[in-house]
Amino acid sequence: AQTVTQSQPEMSVQEAETVTLSCTYDTSESDYYLFWYKQPPSRQMILVIRQEAYKQQNATENRFSVNFQKAAKSFSLKISDSQLGDAAMYFCAYRSAWISSGSARQLTFGSGTQLTVLP
């Protein structure tokens, strides 16, 4: 079974500064997807960024980028130029790329990091 670990329950960053959220995972699979989701108090999970394991290039979406280290099974999220609206709970998630008959495409989530942005 896959596991996802987020070792930072809380992080804070000054507005306009850069912050990095850590995530490690454990899997025996070679092909999979990794995601970062943002969950504000409204509770809706919002996809921030995703990475396909077979791609060596780190994914980037505007101010959000990842540092994907496949051998180390590490997948950190960097938020540049932090904004007040970035404050939320951030979840790292894993999903297998190989779907056998009858099995699901469920996400396995970490326990989350609460990000506070200080004005």
Place this chain on the structure above:
Amino acid sequence: GAGVSQSPRYKVAKRGQDVALRCDPISGHVSLFWYQQALGQGPEFLTYFQNEAQLDKSGLPSDRFFAERPEGSVSTLKIQRTQQEDSAVYLCASSLTGQGRNQPQHFGDGTRLSIL
């Protein structure tokens, strides 16, 4: 609507009562997932549907939990004889197909269930 819709947004029930939570996925989405999110934790998988077929229910914590999607669109998660440990946010997600290599899951706002 354009997104995944869940109702009710909040549900309070007394221990022992039965509850039903509804999920309206994005129109045309084949795959539907239910997750349970305890306070301060990440969501945990409960069950998965591909159209009307429940292909995986390995995450359902007990036989008090039951989910259905009879016509392949709206889904209902039912919890019988609720207990305090059932208190959580229940999230529903849908994705376009069950075959694509990289179909993102779109989440609803969840139902916060409180058992007194």
